[in-house]
Amino acid sequence: MAGSDGNLWITAVTQSGGKARRGREWVSRKGNLFASLLLVNELGVQDTSTLPFVASLAVVEAIEKSISAETGNAPVKIKWPNDVLFNSKKISGILLEASVTPSGRRAMVIGCGINCAHSPNSALYPATSLHEEGYKVSVGALFLALGDAMHRYLSIWNNGAGFAEIRQLWLKKAAGVGETIIARFDNSSKSGKFVDIDQSGRLILATDAGEILISAADIFFGLGQDNDSE
16 A cells, blocks of 8 residues: 555455454454555544544445345444444444555545454444344445445545535434433443534533533443433
């Protein structure tokens, strides 16, 4: 990838040293989709912070299109900010990593893993695969659908200028909006109602002490706890 101008996809057959959010390891066998998109541009950190919402929408659309002939209304949702769920179980993980090139341009890698044939048994959340949900999907066809969807949503996003539209599209696919959730941090947790996301993509959580903005946390649903837990 050295010297690339971006818009470059890299795929793998298996993954043995993958990384998940917050430094966790991610391992998966042959049969799943592993694809990373390299973007190179002049954007700053504040502009790329909304890219996870673009990527998750692309993954949702790719999955829905890949199984639409059999369902027409797939139960695919997004857990803030970019975990994709199928029947409330994690079916895809997305990780974005940024760096700066020697010329001062920002390089961003959007890594997408979609469980087609297998799901991990040691995930933080219950996981599933398309095969486990009763669907036989070609990895190649799924990748083509992902590439098309990513291109479309990146065009809507328009280097961050179109995030207002992305935000509305994302909210239509979001899991847990209006429900009580738990946001877990490294050394504490907060519970409250998932109200919305703001114009920067931060989760707005309504607690007994008022609304708080969350930039990073592990989100859990359906625990029925309305009070803060430190």
